[in-house]
Amino acid sequence: MAATLHDVARVAxxxxxTVSNVINHHPHVRDTTRAKVxxxxxxxxxxxxxxxxxxxxxxxxAITLALPQLRLPYFAELADAVIEAAAKRGLVVxxxxxxxxxxxxxxVMASPRLKMSDGLIFSPLALGQEDADLIKADVPIxxxxxxxxxxxxxxxxxxxxxxxxxxxxxxxxLGRKRIAVVGAHEGEVIGSAGLRLRGYREALEARGxxxxxxxxxxxxxxxxxxGAAAMHDxxxxxxxxxxxFGLNDTLAQGAVRVLQEAGYRVPDDVAVIGxxxxxxxxxxxxxxxxxxxxxxxxxxxxxRMLLERIKDPAGTPPREVETAFRVVARESTxxxxxxxx
Amino acid sequence: MAATLHDVARVAxxxxxTVSNVINHHPHVRDTTRAKVxxxxxxxxxxxxxxxxxxxxxxxxAITLALPQLRLPYFAELADAVIEAAAKRGLVVxxxxxxxxxxxxxxVMASPRLKMSDGLIFSPLALGQEDADLIKADVPIxxxxxxxxxxxxxxxxxxxxxxxxxxxxxxxxLGRKRIAVVGAHEGEVIGSAGLRLRGYREALEARGxxxxxxxxxxxxxxxxxxGAAAMHDxxxxxxxxxxxFGLNDTLAQGAVRVLQEAGYRVPDDVAVIGxxxxxxxxxxxxxxxxxxxxxxxxxxxxxRMLLERIKDPAGTPPREVETAFRVVARESTxxxxxxxx
DNA sequence: ATGAAAGCGCTAACAC
DNA sequence: GTGTTAGCGCTTTCAT
Numbered sequence: 001m002a003a004t005l006h007d008v009a010r011v012a013x014x015x016x017x018t019v020s021n022v023i024n025h026h027p028h029v030r031d032t033t034r035a036k037v038x039x040x041x042x043x044x045x046x047x048x049x050x051x052x053x054x055x056x057x058x059x060x061x062a063i064t065l066a067l068p069q070l071r072l073p074y075f076a077e078l079a080d081a082v083i084e085a086a087a088k089r090g091l092v093v094x095x096x097x098x099x100x101x102x103x104x105x106x107x108v109m110a111s112p113r114l115k116m117s118d119g120l121i122f123s124p125l126a127l128g129q130e131d132a133d134l135i136k137a138d139v140p141i142x143x144x145x146x147x148x149x150x151x152x153x154x155x156x157x158x159x160x161x162x163x164x165x166x167x168x169x170x171x172x173x174l175g176r177k178r179i180a181v182v183g184a185h186e187g188e189v190i191g192s193a194g195l196r197l198r199g200y201r202e203a204l205e206a207r208g209x210x211x212x213x214x215x216x217x218x219x220x221x222x223x224x225x226x227g228a229a230a231m232h233d234x235x236x237x238x239x240x241x242x243x244x245f246g247l248n249d250t251l252a253q254g255a256v257r258v259l260q261e262a263g264y265r266v267p268d269d270v271a272v273i274g275x276x277x278x279x280x281x282x283x284x285x286x287x288x289x290x291x292x293x294x295x296x297x298x299x300x301x302x303x304r305m306l307l308e309r310i311k312d313p314a315g316t317p318p319r320e321v322e323t324a325f326r327v328v329a330r331e332s333t334x335x336x337x338x339x340x341x
Numbered sequence: 342m343a344a345t346l347h348d349v350a351r352v353a354x355x356x357x358x359t360v361s362n363v364i365n366h367h368p369h370v371r372d373t374t375r376a377k378v379x380x381x382x383x384x385x386x387x388x389x390x391x392x393x394x395x396x397x398x399x400x401x402x403a404i405t406l407a408l409p410q411l412r413l414p415y416f417a418e419l420a421d422a423v424i425e426a427a428a429k430r431g432l433v434v435x436x437x438x439x440x441x442x443x444x445x446x447x448x449v450m451a452s453p454r455l456k457m458s459d460g461l462i463f464s465p466l467a468l469g470q471e472d473a474d475l476i477k478a479d480v481p482i483x484x485x486x487x488x489x490x491x492x493x494x495x496x497x498x499x500x501x502x503x504x505x506x507x508x509x510x511x512x513x514x515l516g517r518k519r520i521a522v523v524g525a526h527e528g529e530v531i532g533s534a535g536l537r538l539r540g541y542r543e544a545l546e547a548r549g550x551x552x553x554x555x556x557x558x559x560x561x562x563x564x565x566x567x568g569a570a571a572m573h574d575x576x577x578x579x580x581x582x583x584x585x586f587g588l589n590d591t592l593a594q595g596a597v598r599v600l601q602e603a604g605y606r607v608p609d610d611v612a613v614i615g616x617x618x619x620x621x622x623x624x625x626x627x628x629x630x631x632x633x634x635x636x637x638x639x640x641x642x643x644x645r646m647l648l649e650r651i652k653d654p655a656g657t658p659p660r661e662v663e664t665a666f667r668v669v670a671r672e673s674t675x676x677x678x679x680x681x682x
Numbered sequence: 683a684t685g686a687a688a689g690c691g692c693t694a695a696c697a698c
Numbered sequence: 699g700t701g702t703t704a705g706c707g708c709t710t711t712c713a714t
Binding site for chain 1: 699700701702705706707708
């Protein structure tokens with residue numbers, strides 16, 4: 001059986017409260033007493049029981065991160081960033097996968113397990129704007145992503161519209177005139193696809209270039225194979241284009257492969273840009289130009305807001321934060337001179 | 342404030358123990374009583390406090406998974422599998438990233454936070470065989486990977502040697518004679534690289550083909566860029582080969598890209614096989630032949646062993662389990678007829 | 683079939 | 699500075 005505070009107190013010859021004071025770095029402990037206690041702690045290999053501490057103190061030192069699937073690279077990198085940001089604040093992270101399933105997304109918020117943590121960082125993929133009122137739990141929530149705005153929770157999101165616009169402008173600035181889109185979602189207005197397509201349209205409009213639905217390829221979801229399928233679709237249509245905006249990196253990668261297979265040179269014949277700045281985009285051939293949506297900032301902001309909300313649940317009205325983005329120009333738009341990995 | 346058992350008991354007009362019985366599905370509760378209690382629970386929106394339950398019962402319903410980095414696709418997919426396997430048993434998963442740092446790997450086992458979970462699934466990357474005695478913690482451990490054998494913990498590992506041998510044999514069976522290796526580790530004997538290279542050598546020996554160090558490319562770590570660098574190295578050597586065994590999928594992907602860039606056709610000129618069966622290998626062009634090392638089985642076995650060990654810590658001596666593997670033949674070795682995604 | 687009492691290991695108030 | 703007391707919300711044991 002593991003040693004308890006009482007065991008330590010007995011061995012050190014002090015009261016068990018004194019041991020607690022030492023452990024919690026209370027100021028008023030005599031040095032000699034502290035030394036005695038520390039010796040006893042070392043001797044017994046005492047470790048505080050965090051469960052007991054949680055029960056008493058009302059907080060656990062853990063947070064929950066709920067996301068669709070770690071198998072999707074974007075979410076793996078998001079989780080990586082959240083865990084690192086949490087570690088900096090001394091928090092551990094409990095991960096729940098929802099599989100982008102509506103029922104499981106709702107369950108995450110209702111589960112008693114959530115109370116094993118102090119708060120929830122939630123990246124829904126099935127719930128949408130119409131579910132804004134369902135975003136609530138026994139712990140504070142920080143919402144991530146582009147699917148729900150104006151809920152009663154704090155929200156961290158990327159600047160999808162301006163970032164997509166900047167990506168498109170990057171291609172326009174390079175002299176490209178006919179920019180195809182890979183990965184649009186039929187009829188979507190908000191959500192990543194809808195917002196990024198809006199940014200694309202804004203960039204075109206600003207330069208007086210008419211929008212042409214003929215060079216926009218739609219997909220059902222952003223799975224890996226669909227970028228390739230969408231590009232096949234575009235090639236089959238026989239339309240001409242000199243650049244491609246993949247609405248995320250995975251789609252862009254699929255598009256690049258199909259272009260290469262069909263004999264097009266990237267970027268010489270067709271320039272390609274993605275979105276997300278996944279780690280792997282730095283190691284493909286050519287390296288993939290993309291938009292860094294500020295993943296580290298998303299993670300750190302989410303943690304910071306969650307901690308503020310945990311400390312003071314009703315402190316301020318719900319906040320919306322948008323992170324800074326940055327166009328990352330690599331070989332797929334600039335050629336090999338610009339961005340050897 | 343959240344409702345407690347006592348609140349429910351008061352509203353239902355029963356003792357608070359009866360409420361506990363209902364919640365824990367004890368058999369001996371009269372139906373009418375149960376109904377009363379359930380009504381009160383619904384009325385108050387009662388949720389059990391899992392922290393209190395943990396303190397009293399001594400187990401938390403959570404396990405810790407410690408791995409290098411979720412950003413590495415192999416570990417992201419492993420974590421995905423572990424979380425799903427845990428969910429099937431009603432467990433949640435707390436993830437710690439060690440960054441493949443020796444100090445952090447040791448800290449994971451020493452941290453009091455570990456006691457917020459019932460056990461540890463640990464995939465070390467910095468610790469090695471010489472550290473076998475350091476693998477211990479306040480909770481049961483199931484060790485994953487190829488770096489440490491014969492510790493005092495249960496261990497789940499893939500069949501690296503036979504699986505690598507099978508991958509090599511797959512290439513030999515296709516008539517390939519000169520099989521280059523990408524990703525060997527200088528001087529390594531155990532560890533994924535050492536074991537897989539052994540499997541490769543065994544396959545050659547069995548067919549009477551001499552081992553040629555001239556077509557083995559060494560790397561320092563299995564980072565994404567190194568597969569490409571290793572292939573450049575091989576091409577620079579001017580050696581000839583008609584197949585490549587990438588010691589993992591990431592390396593193999595890098596090798597494929599460099600081969601294609603250099604004008605070789607895959608698989609016509611050079612067949613390529615990887616190792617790990619990452620999700621993405623099904624969506625590259627060509628799709629990548631690889632070895633499925635049994636990731637789902639690894640996850641499920643680890644969870645099962647951990648639960649057994651939690652229930653009965655000293656039950657049996659430490660166990661070593663090796664999972665079943667399977668060569669997955671795709672386009673990079675078989676051509677497009679065999680494996681359209 | 684239901685209830686009363688004890689206590690998991692700790693922190694927080696308050697006394698000394 | 700240090701000790702005493704109470705109790706977080708629950709499960710467990712034992713009694714009824």
